[in-house]
Amino acid sequence: MKDRLLTLTVLGLVFAVVLAFAGVAAAAGLPGAQFEQPLLITSVGQSADGQMVRVLAQRAGLNFTYDSLAGADAVSGYRTLVLVVGGSSKGLGAAGINLDQEEQRAQALIGAAKNGGVGVVVMHVGGEARRGDLTDRFVRAAAPRADYLIVVADGNQDNIFGQIAGDSIPVDYPGTVGEAGGYLKAAFK
Amino acid sequence: MVGTKKTALALLTAAVAILILVTPQFTAMHTADTINKGPGVTAVKMLSDYFAGLKNTPGDTAVYVLDSGKPGGTALVVGGTHPNEPSGYIGAILLVEKARPTKGKLIVIPQANASGFTHNDYSEGSPQRFALTTPGGERWFRYGSRATNPVHQWPDPDIYVHAASGQKLSGSETRNLNRAYPGRPDGTLTEQIAYGIVELISREKVNLAIDLHEASPEYPVINALVFHERAMDVAAIAALDLEMEKIKIGLEPSPKTLRGLSHREWGDATGAMAVLMETANPAQGRLRGATNEALVLTGQDRMYERAAKLGRLFIPYDKNGQPLSLRVARHVTATMVLIRDSFEKDPRQAVVVTGVPSYREIVTKGVGAFL
Incomplete structure (x- = not known):
């Protein structure tokens, strides 16, 4: 009888632990489609990762506009702003802007979105290879004000996105850019 | 010690002996590598067929045409822009x-x-050649220099001024083909080669032009694809398709302000979608140890392992290094995916290529198995 009670207690504890972790996992990700279309997709950092998200949105059949240099005035008319964060010195050079100008543009975009009740989704699909001082500056500028984060897992090896998200921002970590497209699609009504 | 006629004669004899010993090695670099015509080759032209000014110059080079005979588009693949970047020309x-x-x-x-x-670059200590084991036996390939031979184009100016833009670079870049585009018919030998390639792209109405390169593992644009804006869509689609094949490739837009490079000038001067791809060659890096044939072939280097552990590299790097076969596999597979994806929107312009080994085949069997 005593052994049976012990077994049941252990099983109960294991079940409770499993449930607790499942709860954390569910709370960390986006629980369901919360965002509305149309979307404005833009780059923060002028890497070509934005182009990949554009292709993902196209394949997902989303109603979107892609403008890598969209300004704050472009936000009106859209229900969701998608910021693809990834710094590229080549990209910034190609766009003819510097880091400060790009960061200001990102802040202005987010400000306009928040004022207009537009959802903000921040994506990082460049992974480990894209991380570095340049990208991290843009991550810190954009991610804390996001309503949802989609981060390709190997870009979060130092848990920078996890720390930013804390308990307040839903975050999903797809394994590949292709999988990120699935999360993007699922986020929209 | 005071020199005498005897010591002078002895030194002179020694110098002549050394000269006699090294001359065959030095001149061996002028012996062309064997390139076999495969089953798809329908014509072998010369670059001078597109720009006559190159005829009988050291800048003239073979152009292999693989024509299916069926209507479609035209794709161009360029290797050996930099002859010290072997995955490009072996691919x-x-x-x-x-x-x-x-x-x-x-x-x-x-x-x-x-x-x-x-x-080759004497100050880099690079090997002159490397050998691949092929079904037909050992096959040698030259490991050249990044730049045109100064014997063929000399002297370098203090400052190289890119003719089309006025952009200024260091003098030695005047012999860098990938700073010379779109080239000039009356320019330096390097500019004439560049001009010949741009003429070929125009005359052959090339739709997609791919330039295969390598760079050191500590360079940020590595395992990457740099694209002209006209190639933006296909580059993004190809990157996603490559990811599905477990090949990660970074995307970088071609800066409009960085002039003379293939991904910028081919796109601006012609109607082609221009892309440049980079793999990681530790034999080119600043952190490398002994620079020898083994390093070229295996890409294994203890210093790069340390650098990777310190987070100083832009690619995953472990004791397995970056073997030449892996680098060639990346280039060849990415080239095939780009060719396939480029013409997806307009099947009338399609280029369909068969017979090329897969990424897995090249990596597991080694590139030599297919040469």
């Missing part, structure tokens, strides 16, 4: 020897800067 040679187009036309220039193959 291009593999295409010459294996590819069989069934629609459209594939054109391959395996050794774009032929002059650069006739010397």
Whole structure:
């Protein structure tokens, strides 16, 4: 009888632990489609990762506009702003802007979105290879004000996105850019 | 010690002996590598067929045409822009020897800067050649220099001024083919080679032009694809498709302000979608140890392992290094995916290429198995 009670207690504890972790996992990700279309997709950092998200949105059949240099005035008319964060010195050079100008543009975009009740989704699909001082500056500028984060897992090896998200921002970590497209699609009504 | 006629004579004799010993090695760099015509090759032209000014110059080079005979688009693959970046030209040679187009036309220039193959960078301690084991036995390839041979183009100016833009670079860049585009018919030898390639792209109405390169593992634009804005869509689609094949490739837009490079000037001067791809060659890096044939072939280097552990590299790097076969596999597979994806929107312009080994085949069997 005593052994049976012990077994049941252990099983109960294991079940409770499993449930607790499942709860954390569910709370960390986006629980369901919360965002509305149309979307404005833009780059923060002028890497070509934005182009990949554009292709993902196209394949997902989303109603979107892609403008890598969209300004704050472009936000009106859209229900969701998608910021693809990834710094590229080549990209910034190609766009003819510097880091400060790009960061200001990102802040202005987010400000306009928040004022207009537009959802903000921040994506990082460049992974480990894209991380570095340049990208991290843009991550810190954009991610804390996001309503949802989609981060390709190997870009979060130092848990920078996890720390930013804390308990307040839903975050999903797809394994590949292709999988990120699935999360993007699922986020929209 | 006071010199005498005897010591002078002895020194002179020693110098002559050394000269006699090293001359064959030095001149061996002028012996062309063997490139076999594969089953898909329908014509072998010369770059001078597109720009006559190159005829009988060290800048002239072979152009392999693989024409399916069926209507379609035209794709160009260029290797050997920098002859010290072997995955580019070995990948291009593999295409010459294996590819069989069934629609459209594939054109391959395996050794774009032929002059650069006739010397190497003495101050880098680079090997002159490396050998691959092939079904036909050991096959040697030259490991050349990044730049045109100064014997063929000399002297370098203090400052190289890019003719089309006025952009200023260091003097030695005047012999860098990938700073010379779109080139000039009356310019330096390097500018004439560049001009010949741009003429080829225009005359052959090339739709997609791919330039295969390598760079050091500590360079940020590595395992990457740099694209002209006209190639933006296809680059993004190809990157996603490559990811599905477990090949990660970074995307970088071609800066409009960085002039003279293929991904910028081919796109601006012609109607082609221009892209440049980079793999990681530790033999080119600043952190490397002994620079020898083994390093070229295996890409294994203890210093790079340390650098990777310190987070100083932009690619995953462990004791397995970055073998030449892996680098060639990346280039060849990405080239095939780009060719396929480029013409997805307009099947009338399609180039369909068969006969090329897969990424897995090249990595597991080694690139030599296909040469």
